[in-house]
Amino acid sequence: MERRVTSRNVSLDWIEGNDQDRGIVSSHLIQKTYARLKLQYAENLRQNWVEQFESSNQVLEQLSLAACLIELWRSMYGVLPATEQDQSSKNTALFPGFVDLACGNGILVYVLLMEGYNGLGFDACRRASWLKFPVEIQECLEERIFIPRPFVDVLDVEEIGVKIHTGDFPDNTFIISDHADELTVWTPIMAALSSPSSPLPFFVIPCCSRSLAGSSYRYPPPKGGDPIQKSANGNPTTGEVDDAIEQNLQPASGDLRALRAIKIKEKTESGFLNSMIGSLTAKTMSIAEEIGFNVEKTWLRTPGAINMTLIGGRQPVAREWLKSPNSRGSPTKANQEDAILKNIMKVVERECSKDGGIRVAAKLWVERTKSLHQEQGTVHQFN
Secondary structure (H helix, E strand, C coil), X not given: CCCCCCCCCCEECCCXXXXXXXXXXXXXXXXXXXXXXXXXXXXXXXXXXXCCCCCCCHHHHHHHHHHHHHHHHHHHHCCCCHHHXXXXXXXXHHCCCEEEECCCCCHHHHHHXXXXXXXXXXXXXXXXXXXXXXXXXXCCEEECEECCHHHHCCCCCCCCCCCEECCCCCCCCEEEEECCHHHCCHHHHHHHHHCCCCCCCEEEECCCCECCCCCECCCCCCHHHCCCCECCCCCECHHHCCCCCCCCCCCCCCCHHHHHHHHHHHCCHHHHHCCHHHHHHHHHHHHHHHCCCCEEEEEEEECCEEEEEEEECHHHHHHHHCCXXXXXXXXXXXXXXXXXXXXXXXXXXXXXXXXXXXXXXHHHHHHHHHHHHHHHHHHCCCC
């Protein structure tokens, strides 16, 4: 869901001063950083725009997202963008690295790398815009299709013929999932599977609603408008939600008044959670919390859009990372890690049951991603 706004302000709508955690992000800092990034990068990116099926307005959206991430990382890791460093205070080496899932045109990866943050992005198909970046940036943009580790474990993927990524990332990697479609719900799962003893932090902007098999799927709205339901013992009861609710909430007739009323209601959080993307957001948050994440939801305001965003693992990462390296928490014991993995796989198996089980879901995923790769190869062919 995208809601148009006239303001060019960029912010993460957290209530400043309502939390003693030092990781709260200042909207003023985000706006200041966005103004700098826009001045520094926007004109050149627009002049070199080559994507045929995307608007050049994507430039401002990606610059605003980069500003939010830079300020979020400042609060989490204590790192500064390259422009704020001098030779005596180089500290981006402290940053653990990022990965941008389904990175598309690569603008976000380009800007973050230019700002001094190490990382990479991958997409199902190479984009024409990648060739406009310096060679060192192109080397950090990879053409790969994502096949989740649980699917790889039940299938023979040797003969796919395309480079794959299983979602296994180095410890502490920060995962960016910006409108990553079928990777949305998988994001907290891959973050936990990559490092069960210390799950990877993530930043998710939900988009198209998909099941774990990658098929289009309308998740039911959370009961009572809450993103996650709790049972009497405090455990999530995600699987108990009525999966029969499959239709978009649209008026049966062409009554513009009824449609307008729905759009107005969607501007509230409870209304948003009853929309398709709102239900997807709630589902993603529910799964993340079920497998052990502390998740914060916030409204991300960028030029032209307002999106609900999920940030997983920010507070524990900030608490641990801002300590000295020698004082960080001890690793989880092997038996505890096994229990965590079993819980994650239990969630995966449950969620795949709607598509016929994990093996069937895996086959559906592989066939769909192979087709997506082939289609994108024709759509995004170079000029």
